[in-house]
Amino acid sequence: MRKIREVLRLHFDCGFKQREIARAVGTSPTTVGQYVRRMQRTGLSWPLPATLSDDELEARLFPPPPQVEGQRPEPDWPTVRRELARKGVTLDLLWNEYKAEHPDGYAYTWFCTRYSQWANSLPLTLRQTHAPGEKLFVDYSGDRIAIIDAATGEIREAELFVAVLGASNYTYAEATWTQQLPDWIGSHVRAFEFIGGCPEIVVPDNLKSGVHKPSFYDPLINRTYGAMAAHYSVTVLPARSGKPRDKAKVEQGVLLVQRWILARLRKQRFFSLAEANRAVAELLTGLNSKAFKKLPGSRRSAYDELDRPALRPLPALPFQYADWKVARVGIDYHVELIGHYYSVPHRFAREQVDVRYTTSTVEIFHRGKRIAAHVKSERRGAHTTLTEHMPANHQAVSGWDPQRLRNWAASIGPHTCAIVAHLLGGRQHPQQAYRTCLGVLRLAKDYGNERLEAACSRAIDLKAPSYRFIASTLKNGLDQQSSTVPVQADPPLTHVNVRGPNYYH
Incomplete structure (x- = not known):
């Protein structure tokens, strides 16, 4: 369902071709065309109505399929x-x-x-002409920057991220510790801020952080990377595997950065990533201001003239990195994430959901619709539960604690309080006795406080402090009868079994 809406957005909002959309969302051009044609046949218009859910959109676009036509003759x-x-x-x-x-x-x-x-599919070589503001090529340099740990003296190598605009060759570079997804996404966000806008297309290599499954015809984009692209309204078109000509701009940019920046920094020592990035940024300014050899101007002047006016504005807020996890809701309507449990509405118990989590929030989606949101907790083994997610019978006992039950019982009488204290102390976890205690206390609603107190007194005398005994006593009126249990008197202080102080002389 997410692919259908994304295909329609790229087609109607961005005006991309079918093959471009297919590469961006991880499907085939045939499917892209089918989505668009089906929408047009249904009479829907873009943008879609705000009230149209994913299930309704799927039902409108995919009625019972027509009969399959026969094989058509293939042209030569x-x-x-x-x-x-x-x-x-x-x-x-x-x-x-x-x-x-x-x-x-x-x-x-x-x-x-x-x-x-x-x-x-033919092995052709085409000289590419890039429209202003159209493409941003991104890749990592194979060479790295050495950074020394000031405390231990250990040397750690940082990666170098490079981004190049197609029309002006305006270049951005920064050092990151890894090529993993958080660093990959963060570098893109900072690159967009550096160029001051959003291009139409981002062309990455088939790095695992960006492309989950490389394919000549149907590459599968990493979900978080796709979410970032949607946030900035850009399309991701990965270069074909083993086809460096698809990203010749950034290949040349990487070579230039290695020669202009890394070569100049080879004798410097850095003790932090921030220190290395300050040196990179300083040299990057010189690289973009350096005059072209065969063309007038520089990368900076070409950017100001060509790319900058054509770039789309940045969104109001930068993209916030988030991880995704596929999970299944337990029978207790909670989803486990990094050892903590978050609630969802109880009707989604046993359903498969998608969990999106950042450093501060957790969002849970079912078929593309958000069903729960929580503040992220680092407490392992604990639960975050919203009352509105609980079924009615669970809500009835939520919010109770042992002291509240004891206070209610004390307002009825000491024998009732003793029964409740016994029930709470008889379980490994007091919560297991909440319903039994509530059952005993609510008998006062039907029989009154005095009769319940008398029934509890009888239960104590007969050593039967249970809900069933107390309820049966009240139902049969036994609480109104005098107790037949003999009361044992205290033994006398002097009798034959008491030896007395003279025994020990």
Whole structure:
């Protein structure tokens, strides 16, 4: 469901082509076109109504499928390509000729799409021309920066992240400890702030932090990386595996950063990541201001003239990094995350959910809809439970504690208080006796405080301090009868078994 909404957003808001959208969301171009066509056939308009849920959208877009059509004749694509090389020949002309020969063949849109799929699989080399503000190429340098731990003297190597704008070659670089997802996302956020806007497309390598599953046709983007892209309204189009020409800009940028920055810093010693980044930033200013050899101006002037006016504005707040986890709700309507348990509405018990968590918050989603939000807790083995998530019978006993029950019992009488104290002390966990205590105390509502106190007194005398005995006593009126239990008198102080003080002389 998340893919359907993202496909529609990229199509209508951003105006991207089907293949670009397919690469960005991790699906096929055919599926992208199907989503758009199905929406148009349903009569829906973009933006979608705010009240339209994911389930309703799925039902509108996917009614019972029609009958599958038969196999259509495939055009001779090599011939189509050779004919396109002739002056004045277009795909529209070739499609009309194809339809004249095969009336049951592909429609024009499918004809063009199939040809594009075939043509893009050919090993061609194309000189890329980048529109202003269109693409930002990102990658890590293979070379690293050595940083010394001032306390231990240990040397640790930091990675170097590089980002290059396509039209102006305006370059950003920073050092991070790792290439892991938190550093990868953080570098993107700082790169967007550095260039002062959002490009249309981000082109990464197939780094595991960015691309969960590389594929020539259907790469699967990491979910958190995709969420960041949606926050900044950019599209992620990974370079093809083993195709460095797809990201030639950043390959050249990495080489330039290695020569202009790392080579100049090779003799300096750094004792913190922040210190290294200050040195990188200083040299980066010089790199972007350095005059081109064969073109007028510099990266900075080209950025001011080309990319900067074309970039879209940054969102009001920067993206906050979050991790995702797939979890299953327990029978106690809680989800486990890093040893702590968070509640969800009880109707979602046993359901599979998605958990999004940051350093301070935890959000739980079911089929794309948020069903719970909590402040993150570091207490392992503890529970965070909202009262409104509990079923009615659980809410009835929530908020009670032993002292509150004892105070209620004391207001009825000492024998009732003794019964409640006995019940609370007879369980390993006092919470296990809450319902029994409430059952005893609520008998006063039906029989009155005096009769309940008398029944509790009888239960103590007969050594039967249980809810069943007390309820039965009140039901049968035995509390109103005099107790037949003999009361044992205290033994006399002087009798034959008392030896007396003279015995010990």
